[in-house]
Amino acid sequence: MPSLKDLRIRINSVKSTQKITSAMKMVAASKLRRAQSQAEAARPYAERMERMLASLGASAAGSPTAPKLLVGTGADRVHLLVPVTADRGLAGAFNSNIGRLTRNIARRLEAEGKTVKILPVGRKGRDYLKRELASRIVADVNFVGRKAIGFADAEALGLRIVGMLAAGEFDVCTVIYNRFHSVISQLPTEMQLIPTPLPPAGEAGGQASYEFEPDEESMLARLLPQNLAIQLYRALLENAAGFYGSQMTAMDNATRNAGDMIKRLTQNYNRARQANITKELIEIISGAEAV
């Protein structure tokens, strides 16, 4: 049976935890709003890029000189996985969901006899994967201490992946990230980057075919790395928005749990106090009777 003083200390400590979690929830909510609007602002570019790529890619995919970025190396032996996670925790299962999915994919690919390389983006993902798949990690990228992610970050990451492809370090590249479905639900998703999955060209809606200047091939040489960067940028932004959403939910739960705990502890405290008073009264009364 804890003493009254112990209980008081516990209640106070839970109360300050609750203050912290509710503050974190509020911070996450405001950051979520910013991340969401950033993700929305990036959408027009990605949509138009997709439209261009659809009309360009369709005409180039058949040619034997099509760039590697578009059609891959022709082999399917070495897979590069790029799991995107946050740099910080306290966001429920957000980071470990990605870690788990990555691990499952890696296991599946290895069971098929393929080589797996991992390039984790975000500190938490690296930490998670280091435990079991450390030998597959080739490098890692994180944005620790950065306020917001800019397009330049995605571009740099894209260049790095293009460089690895050019050096023949992998055949297929897949990004694994949390797709932002809603504030309370983020879906771990895998998205193939290389070879580039072409959006269906039909949706351009019977428009006249385009002229290209310069020719298709040099256009593709520029468009594909840009497209890669855009896809990565989108994954990074969705990851950021999802992270704050997930953190908000997690902190909301934590605040509620702390509230429940305070209620229970206060009840215990009051009961103990009552018991003490009763005991003292009994002592006084029986002392008075004895006199």
Added chain:
Amino acid sequence: MPVDLEIVSPEKLLLSGKVDMVVIPAAEGEIGVLPQHAPMIVLLRGGTIRLYQGNRVTEQLFVSGGFAEITTTRVTVLANEATPIAAVSRAEGDRRLAAAEAEYAAADRLDVPALDLAMDHLQSARAMIEAAQAA
């Protein structure tokens, strides 16, 4: 009938509006786009986009490169940045020129795509300095 012009960067929609004519700096020379232009997809080099209402230039924007999609009614410019010409900074241009020169010097002479890219950066930086001087 005006042309619908959109300038989009990866980070946001920079400009959307109707113009009578727009001149864009395509890789192989400037293209003036009037309504009913043949559909094209072009690569852009560093240079100035000029917006026309009637015969008057209403706005000039510097772009460092990108892509443009032209259809009979619409021009979509995908640019990494588009700065009003008055806000283009000479110092930034100089800085980029120095960086591009270093990149060009460092590029492998046999790596043609890398050389091309470095050349584009050089050109883009020079265009930026030019734009800053013109403003």
